[in-house]
Amino acid sequence: MSENSYTVEVHNLTKKFGSFIAVDNISFSVQKGEIFGFLGANGAGKTTAIRMLCGLLLPTSGEATVAGFDVYKKSEKIKSNIGYMSQKFSLYEDLTVRENIQFYGGIYGLTRKEIAQKTDDLLHYLNLWEQADQLTSALPLGWKQRMALSVALLHDPQIIFLDEPTSGVDPISRRNFWKLIYQLSGEGKTVFVTTHYMDEAEYCDRVSIMQEGKIVELDTPKGLKSHYKAKNMQQVFLNVVNGESK
Amino acid sequence: MNRILLSIMRKEFIHIIRDPQTLVIAILMPVMMLFLYGYAINLEMKQIDVGIADLSATPQSRQIVERLASNDFFNITIINPDYKDYEKLFKYRKMRSLLIIPVDYAKKIELNNKVQLQLLIDASDPNAANYINNYFSAVIFEETIGINHRKINLYSVEPRILYNPDMRSANFFIPGLIAVILILVSALLTSIAVVREKENGTMEQLMVSPVHPYQIIIGKVLPYTLLGYINGVMILAMGSLIFDVPIVGSLLLINFMMLIYVLCGMSFGLLISTITDSQQIALMATLMITMLPTVLLSGFIFPIKSMPDLFQYISYVIPATYFLEIIRGIILKGNGISELYQQTLILSGITIFLLSLSIKKFKTNLQL
Numbered sequence: 193m194s195e196n197s198y199t200v201e202v203h204n205l206t207k208k209f210g211s212f213i214a215v216d217n218i219s220f221s222v223q224k225g226e227i228f229g230f231l232g233a234n235g236a237g238k239t240t241a242i243r244m245l246c247g248l249l250l251p252t253s254g255e256a257t258v259a260g261f262d263v264y265k266k267s268e269k270i271k272s273n274i275g276y277m278s279q280k281f282s283l284y285e286d287l288t289v290r291e292n293i294q295f296y297g298g299i300y301g302l303t304r305k306e307i308a309q310k311t312d313d314l315l316h317y318l319n320l321w322e323q324a325d326q327l328t329s330a331l332p333l334g335w336k337q338r339m340a341l342s343v344a345l346l347h348d349p350q351i352i353f354l355d356e357p358t359s360g361v362d363p364i365s366r367r368n369f370w371k372l373i374y375q376l377s378g379e380g381k382t383v384f385v386t387t388h389y390m391d392e393a394e395y396c397d398r399v400s401i402m403q404e405g406k407i408v409e410l411d412t413p414k415g416l417k418s419h420y421k422a423k424n425m426q427q428v429f430l431n432v433v434n435g436e437s438k
Numbered sequence: 439m440n441r442i443l444l445s446i447m448r449k450e451f452i453h454i455i456r457d458p459q460t461l462v463i464a465i466l467m468p469v470m471m472l473f474l475y476g477y478a479i480n481l482e483m484k485q486i487d488v489g490i491a492d493l494s495a496t497p498q499s500r501q502i503v504e505r506l507a508s509n510d511f512f513n514i515t516i517i518n519p520d521y522k523d524y525e526k527l528f529k530y531r532k533m534r535s536l537l538i539i540p541v542d543y544a545k546k547i548e549l550n551n552k553v554q555l556q557l558l559i560d561a562s563d564p565n566a567a568n569y570i571n572n573y574f575s576a577v578i579f580e581e582t583i584g585i586n587h588r589k590i591n592l593y594s595v596e597p598r599i600l601y602n603p604d605m606r607s608a609n610f611f612i613p614g615l616i617a618v619i620l621i622l623v624s625a626l627l628t629s630i631a632v633v634r635e636k637e638n639g640t641m642e643q644l645m646v647s648p649v650h651p652y653q654i655i656i657g658k659v660l661p662y663t664l665l666g667y668i669n670g671v672m673i674l675a676m677g678s679l680i681f682d683v684p685i686v687g688s689l690l691l692i693n694f695m696m697l698i699y700v701l702c703g704m705s706f707g708l709l710i711s712t713i714t715d716s717q718q719i720a721l722m723a724t725l726m727i728t729m730l731p732t733v734l735l736s737g738f739i740f741p742i743k744s745m746p747d748l749f750q751y752i753s754y755v756i757p758a759t760y761f762l763e764i765i766r767g768i769i770l771k772g773n774g775i776s777e778l779y780q781q782t783l784i785l786s787g788i789t790i791f792l793l794s795l796s797i798k799k800f801k802t803n804l805q806l
Contacts, residue, residue, distance in 0.1 A: 247646070248642075248646060271646055276646040280642070282638070282640050283640070284638075284640060286457060291449070294445070297445075298444070299442050299446065299647050300648065301648070353646075
């Protein structure tokens with residue numbers, strides 16, 4: 193597979209639930225290694241869009257390829273090539289840290305040897321040696337979040353979808369989390385992230401803002417700020433959402 | 439492919455071992471129900487409090503009293519109460535029945551006249567009243583033969599009680615209890631196991647992985663089928679060792695039938711898990727859907743034939759109806775597959791229907 197095929201390409205993607213249009217004709221593309229931010233108020237259609245790209249939901253119309261695979265026909269292939277972490281902490285709390293790693297390694301089809309190797313790497317990387325055999329429920333939320341991300345990366349996906357990964361996490365943990373995201377992007381992985389925090393939007397390479405199912409803005413944070421003559425993304429977002437003139 | 443399945447099953451076993459709720463459902467609940475039904479709920483009647491008003495007070499009438507006193511069924515608590523107290527004694531439950539031997543009893547017997555004894559019975563529990571009436575009749579009948587044996591040639595009925603000669607309730611209830619516990623436990627465990635993943639958001643994490651829905655279903659259902667099956671074996675063993683329920687038929691056949699039935703319960707659980715996202719609702723729904731019909735309408739306690747037509751029709755779609763005939767047939771009567779193939783076919787049919795329906799619903803549910 194050629195290098196630049198590991199991207200997300202979306203053309204006129206639409207999802208209707210009955211007469212309700214959750215995602216309305218959106219188009220964009222994300223480049224390899226890019227950190228792509230997805231902003232929008234609750235119910236703007238962010239999660240629906242992400243779910244379509246992850247192969248969890250079939251689009252009503254339009255086209256999209258993820259990692260070079262068509263979302264209609266190759267959702268199985270897509271799933272093997274993406275990592276996903278949602279706002280809901282999604283590790284098993286009644287499993288130990290090690291058991292969680294082993295389980296997720298197992299369902300992505302890693303061999304026993306690979307799992308053992310990955311477990312060592314991860315425990316080392318997360319500095320969780322001492323907690324390896326503790327139940328995950330005993331970890332602080334920030335650690336859980338970092339661990340959830342690491343587990344979502346066990347199978348070395350090229351594209352990572354993060355659906356409000358830092359909600360409910362303290363500012364220091366959030367910063368550590370973003371360090372991780374930068375590191376991933378540096379390794380050439382594409383990061384697709386939705387967030388509520390406008391300071392986090394500043395960290396993204398490019399940001400799209402969704403409103404009522406449509407993408408109303410798509411640019412670099414710098415470009416958006418100068419466009420709206422705003423001093424930060426918070427202001428940009430408020431301007432867009434309130435429909436104030438540019 | 440297999441590695442994925444193994445990972446899911448291994449994880450599921452860890453859940454089973456670490457979750458107190460699962461252990462309570464899987465072990466404590468069956469044991470409690472076993473002891474409850476095995477000991478406390480008893481359809482046999484013994485030591486019924488009765489009174490006797492022997493107005494005759496003659497050797498002849500005392501013979502009846504002695505015959506009653508020597509019977510395990512009766513416990514004579516009141517002798518010769520005052521006529522005015524009869525009703526009070528019934529109201530205060532000092533006695534449930536009163537036999538009145540008339541003043542002229544001995545005289546009439548001497549003269550070979552027909553004698554009428556009066557029997558008052560408290561029928562606030564009609565079932566018990568029936569028993570009491572039958573027992574009294576039997577005792578009095580024996581007494582009559584004793585008096586008349588030289589004079590009249592009476593015919594007699596010699597009962598031979600088959601399959602449960604001592605007519606023990608435990609022999610009836612414990613095989614039946616397997617039917618109740620297995621469906622409840624297997625449905626409950628499965629529905630909760632699936633809904634818990636939905637509640638915790640881990641189901642979504644499974645869905646974005648390349649795991650196929652079939653792998654999720656099989657990986658989840660197999661460990662709980664095993665657990666449910668072990669449950670059945672446990673009840674069977676306890677029934678046999680503690681409650682002396684004889685197992686006449688083939689153990690192999692029992693085990694095979696239990697597996698089908700557990701699978702049926704699993705399918706119920708899976709189906710319930712597709713319609714709810716909350717463990718609480720899953721718990722309530724499973725209890726309602728499995729427990730009530732199984733206990734009340736399947737013939738577990740009450741005979742189906744004596745139910746109103748509507749309930750009889752409902753009983754035909756309850757898996758336990760067929761499983762009860764199967765399990766009681768094998769355990770008590772030593773039935774083989776040739777006598778049970780009809781019930782087995784219907785039970786398998788219900789199981790296959792439920793399983794395919796729940797898999798279909800489960801898959802569309804995942805893809806939503």
